[in-house]
Amino acid sequence: VRRQNKPSSFFVCGHAQKNVENMCQTGPDNISVDENIPLDFVKKTCEKYHVSFGGNLQLTVVLLLGADIDVKRNTLECLDIGGDTGFILAPGCDLPYATPAGHLQLVTDLVRDPYQRQVARELISGHQQAGETLNLSEYGRSDKVIVDVITLDSESCAPCQYMVEAVRSAVDSFKGLVVWREHKIKERESVEFMMGLMVKNIPTICIDGRIKFVSLIPSRQELIKAIQERINEKYSIKMWQHRGRLLVLTEDSEECRQTMENLHQAQMELGSLVEIRQISDPNKIADFQVNALPAVISVTERIKSEGRVPSVEVIKEWLKVLE
16 A cells, blocks of 8 residues: 555544544554444544544444434534544444435535534524424414524524515515515524424524425525415415305296396306305105205305324214214
């Protein structure tokens, strides 16, 4: 290696702590260690011999199987111990084949970007203080559209400030139809909120609980368009949820014909889209137990539950209203 004028790195697998000093004495340019060896011990020994050192991200429990927050925590721990001089952040051995690429990208971002390191420290701190993850499955069902901006702190973070200003400017165009809030992850409640919405990057804009813009500051027009699309969607959902129809029970009589004419005229004059369904089958009419014809029955359909299993207690309340 020396004759080729190339740098060398000496790695020994396993718990080789007792051999680290001997490894340094062989004169390599770098010592790399397994995750089982304390990094602070390696640093102290290598600095004594003016040898650079590398390691020792945890492979299985963190890079392969851990959550994003575990990867960030382990990466920062290694960076804090290794320092800025003579240290190479590296896995504690060969990477498992199925290691998620996203975990390696997280490590890369933390190494290269001081801002990402600052964000990660705040997230880890908040995560340790946070309680159970909030259940936000019903979030965003109010009449108004809610725009949430998850930031480090718009008062001290330039990208966060730009994103907050973009939201403030766009929301002003909707005159009371939209509300917006900033969630600073320096606060425990904001971290819990962030975890509940499954937000992983800062800053992020969510509209009615849906992640829309991640680490990207949208133009005013882009943001207005996204909010307007949600308003339109919400209006359509509300119309559908409160849809109704009229059932008209009839027979072959002048009164029944006149009733149908009146219904259609009223519908035309209002421009109404309410369905009018005529029922003339005597067997079906008998199911309604009416005493005379024509009879008009209004039916209102409202969604009570979707995407989840309602509890028995909730169903009982629905039934009480219908009795």
